[in-house]
Amino acid sequence: MSQTDTPREGRLRTINGAALPSHPVRAAKGIVLFLCCAVVVLPFLAVVSTSLAQEPQINAAGGYVLWPDDPSLDAYRAIFAGGIVTRALMVSVGITLVGSALSIVCITLLAYSLSRPGTFAHKPILLTVLFTMLFSPGMIPMYLTIKQLGLLNSYWSLILPGLVTAFQVVIVRAFFLDIPPELIDAARIDGAGELQILTRIVLPLSKAVVAVIGLFNAVAYWNAFFNALLYMQDASKWPLQLVLRTYVVDEATMDVDPNVVGDFIPAPQSLQMAVLVVSIVPIALIYPFLQKHFAKGIYIGAIKG
Template sequence: MAIKRITTTDFFICAMLIFSCIITLLPVVHVFSVSLSGPDQVYDVSLMLYPKELTIQAYKYVFSTPTLVKSFGITVIITVLGTAINLLFTITGAYALSKRTLPGLNIFMVLLIFAMTFHAGIIPGYLNVKALGLLNSIWAMILPGAVSAFYLILMRNFLMDLPKEIEESARIDGCSEITLLVRIVVPLSTPVIATVGLFYGVGHWNEFFKGVFYLTDSSKWPLQVLLKTIVFDQNFTNLASSDTTNVKIEPANIQSAAIVFATVPILLVYPFLQKYFVKGIVMGAVKG
């Protein structure tokens, strides 16, 4: 078998990819190293590539702080419940729009593209949430934007590519639309559902602005809003580091541990869904 010759273009692309990976990973490695380093070592260098004076005191403090644990639970609820609602409306909407016989299909598609292109803005969104009585409620983090027009179109295109003969055979056997959707279409659409579901989930997990705008009660803050307070409020970190029992912890240790605490859970989901990415996105994007 002939060995493919490496061209200058291939070498340049590989070099750029390696460089991009290094630039992306360096901040992650630095934050993780600081979170595990001793308090006297965190300010010695501007970039820490490995922990110095290994300690887990910062993580002990993070996991023993009721505010952080409660905020983590709120974020988990928002992510799980929000993603479930997102997928429910996206799957059913995409299934309806994948039928070319749907009355007014072109009008619906034009409205979707219009909604995807133009946004009302922050103030109208806030007034709408306030009028619905959702302020200081986790529903304010979930219901606005319950359906993404982009993901709806992506899933609709995927469903349009499914073999029509399977649906016709199911209808001949007496399947209703609900049975057809639940037992046939959804199992065949696992790649796009997993991909879109992960995007929805990551969006909910990392949601920050909605928490700032809609949740004025700090006891209901999700993890990202509380993380902002920990990272940027020096008084908060100074107070936190002084509250530990006979153990010195620098604010940088607590900040880094909190960042890792907020990042790792969602990162653990990626390996399980990675195999669906290419198939889900490509098949949903190539057909109009």
């Protein structure tokens, strides 16, 4: 009996020749995974719950609530009725859309030209791009450059400094180098120009890496606040992240319209957490649709150098 059971037991404990971990090891891995998920989920849950909670419950809980007893959207109505958050949200959306689109265009064009042998000044330009990965200009020279260009207090000061990133150019160039050259040669024989080759052959095969750099730049533009802190003196042009910093980090008092919220004014913690939720949700909604391209875009782009 034992002779017939032993091979079957061995088959059950292996998958494609790899031994399965024991039950205690699998249980330990499950516990560790649960704790990691809890570390990520609980702070976000506390932020959302506090934005929906009433002031007495927030005071009783010491500032943060994990589950509101009487959820209310008063904090969200208050921040959107004030006008500051709504205006800052529109500024951030505009900067993110315009900046991400221009970044994709500039990075794609530069990476494609550097991936084609024989282009004008191919090696000097590539060395210049790689040089910027090692040395950055610094805050003061960048501020003086923006000032000399007359971009202070302009939305372009929030877009142009981060328009092209050398690391992303290297990734996209490596991805383009991995495309079979026979496809490009065949298109060139058929009379296609470089722009047609890029738009009709290269880009359709590079959707993964384009999605990755698009999301990277979108997150960078959406979360950026330091450039706005340096270059934007007009508070009406502040992006959402700088408004968030003003109310959450600096703990500035938010003006609330009594015609919207009535006599009951939401707690300051609820207003702060509501602004924080508004700043998180847009990127959190976009990320799941592009997350599948992350591994493919990074790994394939790293095959060739």
